[in-house]
Amino acid sequence: MVHDSNCIFCKIIKEEIPSAKVYEDDHVLAFLDISQVTKGHTLVIPKNHHKDIFELPSLETSQLFSVVPKIAKGLKKAYQPIGLNMVNNNGEDAGQTVFHYHIHLIPRYGKGDGYG
Ligand code: 5GP
Ligand code: ZN
Numbered sequence: 001m002v003h004d005s006n007c008i009f010c011k012i013i014k015e016e017i018p019s020a021k022v023y024e025d026d027h028v029l030a031f032l033d034i035s036q037v038t039k040g041h042t043l044v045i046p047k048n049h050h051k052d053i054f055e056l057p058s059l060e061t062s063q064l065f066s067v068v069p070k071i072a073k074g075l076k077k078a079y080q081p082i083g084l085n086m087v088n089n090n091g092e093d094a095g096q097t098v099f100h101y102h103i104h105l106i107p108r109y110g111k112g113d114g115y116g
Pocket of ligand 2: 003004007008009010011048049050099100
């Protein structure tokens with residue numbers, strides 16, 4: 001595994017800091033965002049450290065996106081949202097604050113649910 005010792009998400013992968021895991025396999029981890037914009041807000045990350053979409057290799061992109069529908073369906077079952085946004089920020093100017101590639105899965109519950 002390629003890790004960056006200063007990266008908060010690499011620390012989560014190595015279990016040096018705790019997280020509420022939603023899904024895990026050999027290549028991908030999903031866990032609840034510490035700051036829930038809506039109930040069930042989840043981050044999906046590759047286990048290798050890559051900064052953003054521009055640095056994410058094709059194989060890891062496939063590994064990650066191949067499990068996203070399964071994770072989204074799990075969130076639907078657990079939280080019963082009426083919709084879901086999938087968001088990915090790349091670069092500081094695009095709003096990225098943690099520089100380990102991640103996608104946000106944001107369950108939606110209707111107007112006034114806190115997002116959008
Ligand atoms: P970005 O702004 O880079 O797209 O999203 C980074 C996300 O990581 C934010 O939504 C933030 O709440 C989340 N985050 C930052 N630090 C931690 C942490 O230590 N644990 C968890 N679970 N989420 C974190
Ligand atoms: Zn990392």
